[in-house]
Amino acid sequence: MANERHTLTALVDNEAGILARVVGLFSARGYNIESLTVAEVDPAQSTSRITVVTSGPPQVIEQIEAQLRRLVPVHAVTNWTFATGGIEREMALVKTSGADQAAAKTAAAKFGARILDDRGQTTVFELTDSPARISSFLETMRSLGLSDVSRTGVAAISRDTA
Amino acid sequence: MSKSDTLAAAPKPKQEAVSLSGAEMVVRALKDQGVTHIFGYPGGAVLPIYDALFADNGITHVLVRHEQGATHAAEGYARSTGKPGVVLVTSGPGATNAVTGLTDALMDSIPLIVLTGQVATHLIGTDAFQEADTIGITRACTKHNWLVKDVNDLSRILHEAFQIATGGRPGPVVVDIPKDVQFKTGTYLTPDDVHHRSYRPKTEPDASAIARAVEMMAAAKRPIFYTGGGLINSGPKASQALRELASLTGFPVTSTLMGLGAFPASSPQWLGMLGMHGTYEANNAMHDCDLMVCLGARFDDRVTGRIDLFSPGSKKIHLDIDPSQINKIVRVDLGIVADAGKAITEMVKLWKAKEKKADAAGLKDWWAQIERWRAKRSLAYEDSEVLIKPQYAIDRLYALTRGRDLYITTEVGQHQMWAAQRFKFEEPNRWMTSGGLGTMGYGLPAAVGVQMAHPGALVIDIAGEASVQMTMQEMSTAVQYNLPIKIFILNNEYMGMVRQWQQLLHGGRYSHSYSEALPDFVKMAEAFGCLGLRATKPFELDAKIQEMIDSPKPVLFDCRVDATENCFPMIPSGAAHNAMILSKLSEASVSDEGKMLV
Numbered sequence: 001m002a003n004e005r006h007t008l009t010a011l012v013d014n015e016a017g018i019l020a021r022v023v024g025l026f027s028a029r030g031y032n033i034e035s036l037t038v039a040e041v042d043p044a045q046s047t048s049r050i051t052v053v054t055s056g057p058p059q060v061i062e063q064i065e066a067q068l069r070r071l072v073p074v075h076a077v078t079n080w081t082f083a084t085g086g087i088e089r090e091m092a093l094v095k096t097s098g099a100d101q102a103a104a105k106t107a108a109a110k111f112g113a114r115i116l117d118d119r120g121q122t123t124v125f126e127l128t129d130s131p132a133r134i135s136s137f138l139e140t141m142r143s144l145g146l147s148d149v150s151r152t153g154v155a156a157i158s159r160d161t162a
Numbered sequence: 163m164s165k166s167d168t169l170a171a172a173p174k175p176k177q178e179a180v181s182l183s184g185a186e187m188v189v190r191a192l193k194d195q196g197v198t199h200i201f202g203y204p205g206g207a208v209l210p211i212y213d214a215l216f217a218d219n220g221i222t223h224v225l226v227r228h229e230q231g232a233t234h235a236a237e238g239y240a241r242s243t244g245k246p247g248v249v250l251v252t253s254g255p256g257a258t259n260a261v262t263g264l265t266d267a268l269m270d271s272i273p274l275i276v277l278t279g280q281v282a283t284h285l286i287g288t289d290a291f292q293e294a295d296t297i298g299i300t301r302a303c304t305k306h307n308w309l310v311k312d313v314n315d316l317s318r319i320l321h322e323a324f325q326i327a328t329g330g331r332p333g334p335v336v337v338d339i340p341k342d343v344q345f346k347t348g349t350y351l352t353p354d355d356v357h358h359r360s361y362r363p364k365t366e367p368d369a370s371a372i373a374r375a376v377e378m379m380a381a382a383k384r385p386i387f388y389t390g391g392g393l394i395n396s397g398p399k400a401s402q403a404l405r406e407l408a409s410l411t412g413f414p415v416t417s418t419l420m421g422l423g424a425f426p427a428s429s430p431q432w433l434g435m436l437g438m439h440g441t442y443e444a445n446n447a448m449h450d451c452d453l454m455v456c457l458g459a460r461f462d463d464r465v466t467g468r469i470d471l472f473s474p475g476s477k478k479i480h481l482d483i484d485p486s487q488i489n490k491i492v493r494v495d496l497g498i499v500a501d502a503g504k505a506i507t508e509m510v511k512l513w514k515a516k517e518k519k520a521d522a523a524g525l526k527d528w529w530a531q532i533e534r535w536r537a538k539r540s541l542a543y544e545d546s547e548v549l550i551k552p553q554y555a556i557d558r559l560y561a562l563t564r565g566r567d568l569y570i571t572t573e574v575g576q577h578q579m580w581a582a583q584r585f586k587f588e589e590p591n592r593w594m595t596s597g598g599l600g601t602m603g604y605g606l607p608a609a610v611g612v613q614m615a616h617p618g619a620l621v622i623d624i625a626g627e628a629s630v631q632m633t634m635q636e637m638s639t640a641v642q643y644n645l646p647i648k649i650f651i652l653n654n655e656y657m658g659m660v661r662q663w664q665q666l667l668h669g670g671r672y673s674h675s676y677s678e679a680l681p682d683f684v685k686m687a688e689a690f691g692c693l694g695l696r697a698t699k700p701f702e703l704d705a706k707i708q709e710m711i712d713s714p715k716p717v718l719f720d721c722r723v724d725a726t727e728n729c730f731p732m733i734p735s736g737a738a739h740n741a742m743i744l745s746k747l748s749e750a751s752v753s754d755e756g757k758m759l760v
């Protein structure tokens with residue numbers, strides 16, 4: 001069966017070791033992690049949201065969701081690939097270097113990237129967009145002196161009112 | 163940040179707040195949870211708790227000889243009583259020695275609460291003496307674990323530990339308690355004050371799923387109940403409900419290794435155990451059925467054989483309390499997430515209310531086919547006048563223990579399979595074996611735990627001479643606590659199961675599977691203060707077994723059996739259920755892919 005790419009989020013208790021539990025689950029069962037982000041979302045409730053981008057055949061994705069739900073500190077798991085109206089965003093910091101930064105700046109402007117730092121021979125851009133657009137931005141910058149990249153991984157949320 | 167720092171709805175004690183030291187809280191929490199026995203071993207990092215136990219005689223502490231023994235004893239205690247097993251060990255080596263038992267309990271869904279001492283909080287992370295990252299090490303082999311950093315969290319965590327170990331699909335948990343936390347004083351919460359904020363396993367079945375299951379059962383022509391350890395975990399009600407459902411429907415019943423006893427082996431509807439060493443009729447019925455009703459089992463590879471050839475023509479219903487089990491290995495037509503006892507009881511009710519009738523004509527043909535498979539007598543063996551055949555030894559042990567209040571534990575290997583095939587269990591909680599992990603050394607300490615819970619009962623560990631040497635030292639525990647456990651060793655001088663596979667898969671090259679330099683088990687028994695017995699000929703077996711049963715002491719029985727007997731029938735790795743070998747091995751019967759499997 002063909003691999004599918006899925007974005008899952010888990011609302012978890014923000015307790016010591018929760019990230020290790022989630023990562024350990026993926027490594028123990030041989031699941032892929034393409035990206036992973038985590039941060040506290042509700043200090044009053046002490047809950048965090050973990051967003052994992054993973055890939056695998058549908059049956060494996062179903063197992064990943066079920067295994068995540070099994071973890072005791074996990075409150076809820078959402079698969080944004082199925083949920084209607086999910087929004088996924090990622091941020092990338094991209095550095096280019098070289099004698100001529102003009103071409104890089106022109107290309108970056110077309111993607112809507114911001115310039116965060118400009119030192120003549122090196123430029124640092126910031127782009128927040130869908131993971132696919134980020135990837136194509138990097139592709140473009142590769143031939144324009146790209147020298148370093150840092151990506152945050154995906155965060156996801158629904159458009160629904162609730 | 164720890165969860166407790168900012169917990170929104172921090173539990174408030176209902177009664178007047180009680181102040182206790184961490185160590186006192188441990189003892190108090192255990193008593194409030196109804197714990198009467200714990201299995202443990204002291205050390206520097208748990209001395210305050212041992213001190214609190216010294217001051218309080220409400221709990222019986224069983225001093226084992228190795229922490230692995232404590233975990234298996236607690237498993238035996240839990241499996242035979244339906245209550246959780248509790249273990250107390252020190253930091254570092256105490257905790258690492260408990261890892262095998264934790265993994266065993268995780269695989270077989272046994273509720274264990276394992277309390278580990280830890281170095282003082284200010285020393286954590288400094289490679290202090292007997293420091294180990296217990297939480298890190300046991301994360302993969304527990305249902306959940308906790309490091310307690312604040313004494314005011316301790317009682318809450320202890321009560322949550324019981325809720326999680328016993329709730330939903332049971333399993334082992336670890337509470338790691340630094341030494342300074344044991345000394346500090348804090349507020350004690352009672353079990354009633356504590357409710358885990360998010361853990362709510364689903365136990366009630368959906369009515370619509372039950373209705374569909376009943377319709378599918380009424381329509382089936384070649385049905386089978388494939389039952390497992392979930393029925394034992396669910397409690398005696400589940401076994402009762404299964405008996406009723408089986409009698410209402412007239413369907414045949416088979417079980418996994420872990421489920422033996424949930425359905426009475428004396429019933430004509432009982433097909434025996436299924437799987438790699440299951441009966442011919444059970445496995446063929448699984449292969450040819452048109453409806454498989456899986457109740458509290460998990461399609462383990464020892465059960466399914468080759469998965470793409472597994473029961474190709476059947477519709478499948480899967481009842482499990484753990485949602486992640488449904489569709490994990492085998493796609494099913496109907497998944498039911500619920501407690502087994504509740505769900506089966508609902509099936510019985512609905513079957514009666516709707517006045518359902520099974521397909522009589524279909525069932526008649528199906529049973530006729532099953533009888534033809536049964537007629538193969540797949541558990542038959544060639545007896546001998548000179549050598550004790552292991553099957554004969556099990557049969558005599560079974561015959562001579564009829565009518566007794568009997569509990570059987572096992573080690574791992576051929577003897578385990580022969581015991582599973584030939585012992586007939588009528589009730590749940592009477593059979594304790596290491597199924598998922600296959601842990602040699604499980605049976606002896608498990609017998610200690612069982613006997614502790616059932617002082618008047620006859621508790622027998624059916625053992626192999628190799629396995630029993632792994633946790634032999636627990637004989638000393640049995641002697642200390644006057645536990646008259648019987649260790650019945652089928653001594654074939656081989657790691658028999660390994661030898662059988664080497665014969666089957668590796669051209670008879672018996673690499674390191676001979677039990678060289680065996681101790682004299684009779685002398686060893688005597689050295690421990692037990693009774694040692696030996697039988698080498700079939701004619702002397704009965705009298706010796708009787709002597710074992712009649713002895714008030716722990717007994718080590720060296721039963722010398724035919725060294726080269728193989729365990730049949732057998733589904734070779736990588737083969738389908740209907741490709742069983744009934745006797746005689748040949749390498750040709752295993753495919754190349756099969757050889758890759760365990």
Ligand SMILES: Cc1ncc(C[n+]2csc(CCOP(=O)(O)OP(=O)(O)O)c2C)c(N)n1
Pocket residue numbers: 573574575576577578600601602603625626627628629630652654656657658659660
């Ligand atoms: C701790 C552990 N180590 C290794 C094994 C692999 N193993 C499975 S059965 C077996 C041989 C058991 O020999 P024995 O206890 O004499 O039983 P027999 O098969 O001869 O009845 C071995 C080594 C295991 N199951 N557990």
Ligand SMILES: [Mg+2]
Pocket residue numbers: 575626627628652653654655656657658
């Ligand atoms: Mg042996």
